[in-house]
Amino acid sequence: MLNSPLPRDPIAEAREQWVSHGWASEADAMAAITAVMRTASIYLQRADAILKPHGLTFARFEVLALLGFSKRGSLPMSRASELLQVHATSLTNSVDRLEATGLVQRIAHPTDGRTRLLELNPQGLEVLNAAREDLNKMLFAQSNLAPKDATELFEILSRFRRASCDFL
Amino acid sequence: MLNSPLPRDPIAEAREQWVSHGWASEADAMAAITAVMRTASIYLQRADAILKPHGLTFARFEVLALLGFSKRGSLPMSRASELLQVHATSLTNSVDRLEATGLVQRIAHPTDGRTRLLELNPQGLEVLNAAREDLNKMLFAQSNLAPKDATELFEILSRFRRASCDFL
DNA sequence: TCCAAACCCTTGGAAGTCCAAGTATATTGT
DNA sequence: ACAATATACTTGGACTTCCAAGGGTTTGGA
Numbered sequence: 001m002l003n004s005p006l007p008r009d010p011i012a013e014a015r016e017q018w019v020s021h022g023w024a025s026e027a028d029a030m031a032a033i034t035a036v037m038r039t040a041s042i043y044l045q046r047a048d049a050i051l052k053p054h055g056l057t058f059a060r061f062e063v064l065a066l067l068g069f070s071k072r073g074s075l076p077m078s079r080a081s082e083l084l085q086v087h088a089t090s091l092t093n094s095v096d097r098l099e100a101t102g103l104v105q106r107i108a109h110p111t112d113g114r115t116r117l118l119e120l121n122p123q124g125l126e127v128l129n130a131a132r133e134d135l136n137k138m139l140f141a142q143s144n145l146a147p148k149d150a151t152e153l154f155e156i157l158s159r160f161r162r163a164s165c166d167f168l
Numbered sequence: 169m170l171n172s173p174l175p176r177d178p179i180a181e182a183r184e185q186w187v188s189h190g191w192a193s194e195a196d197a198m199a200a201i202t203a204v205m206r207t208a209s210i211y212l213q214r215a216d217a218i219l220k221p222h223g224l225t226f227a228r229f230e231v232l233a234l235l236g237f238s239k240r241g242s243l244p245m246s247r248a249s250e251l252l253q254v255h256a257t258s259l260t261n262s263v264d265r266l267e268a269t270g271l272v273q274r275i276a277h278p279t280d281g282r283t284r285l286l287e288l289n290p291q292g293l294e295v296l297n298a299a300r301e302d303l304n305k306m307l308f309a310q311s312n313l314a315p316k317d318a319t320e321l322f323e324i325l326s327r328f329r330r331a332s333c334d335f336l
Numbered sequence: 337t338c339c340a341a342a343c344c345c346t347t348g349g350a351a352g353t354c355c356a357a358g359t360a361t362a363t364t365g366t
Numbered sequence: 367a368c369a370a371t372a373t374a375c376t377t378g379g380a381c382t383t384c385c386a387a388g389g390g391t392t393t394g395g396a
Binding site for chain 2: 039139141152162
């Protein structure tokens with residue numbers, strides 16, 4: 001999608017339409033929510049572009065990053081999907097690909113036959129470190145968010161997520 | 169994905185990991201960006217659930233809403249994909265489905281053989297009105313955002329989108 | 337004029353998301 | 367002890383997104 005910037009913010013325009021059609025009380029939330037979706041899509045595209053040379057997507061990067069932080073070095077899939085807050089099937093999908101490229105391993109749980117433990121392979125750790133460095137340099141350090149905005153944004157969304165029972 | 173709320177915000181946890189591993193200067197942006205993605209996914213799920221009884225998804229709703237606002241009642245696909253800020257192929261996909269259910273029509277452009285005009289059918293207008301009412305009542309009016317937060321959120325994301333050349 | 341470049345849209349493919357349903361294993365209650 | 371229930375993961379399907387590549391149409395420069 002080639003970005004020749006639009007002369008006018010289409011979300012601001014939609015907001016005005018909302019107001020002029022009599023839904024003024026919902027207009028701000030509509031605009032905020034639509035902007036959140038658009039912003040997520042921009043960041044996701046940028047992240048995926050940065051990760052592509054590493055053979056990763058953002059979804060798979062998140063799995064590696066989570067495993068990299070786990071004390072034991074392994075994590076049940078159920079726990080991982082809970083922490084990443086994605087459906088179990090999405091994780092199955094990601095892990096299938098990570099396993100196919102040898103970055104991750106599914107191993108049996110010692111006592112519970114239902115559970116699969118995820119383990120980072122040495123190669124997975126290398127890819128994770130390289131990918132994270134790129135992501136830090138090229139995405140997070142250049143987020144186009146003023147430091148104050150980044151903080152405020154996180155706080156607003158934390159209030160939202162708590163209100164939505166995303167966490168206690 | 170059954171939401172038994174987590175005892176602790178996993179994004180806040182990731183942020184701490186970032187700090188303790190020496191990436192403190194990127195930690196706030198990482199947390200903000202991750203929170204944006206998570207929030208978008210929550211809203212998208214809620215929107216799709218609300219729209220499902222209307223036979224719509226959020227992507228298709230946005231197409232209908234855009235057409236409902238256009239003065240002439242018709243819009244070139246290129247213009248629509250520009251305003252919705254999605255790739256042309258995504259719009260083709262949405263319009264295929266909207267056309268298959270009779271909500272929308274592709275008609276030939278009078279003077280430019282390349283261009284297809286999108287037109288809302290009477291049935292599409294009905295579905296749009298009903299769906300928008302539900303979305304206003306069940307999503308936007310219950311966004312879990314304090315009015316001040318909604319405004320501030322939109323402003324922060326507008327600054328970001330402008331800085332990212334999303335619009336002028 | 338006319339051929340190359342630009343433009344509009346579609347097709348095919350890879351990837352992600354979710355849900356519903358199925359399989360296998362554990363746990364629980366009688 | 368055993369049947370019913372719950373949990374963990376996978377499979378298949380629907381949907382979205384993007385990209386790369388192709389087919390038609392229009393425009394513009396030599």
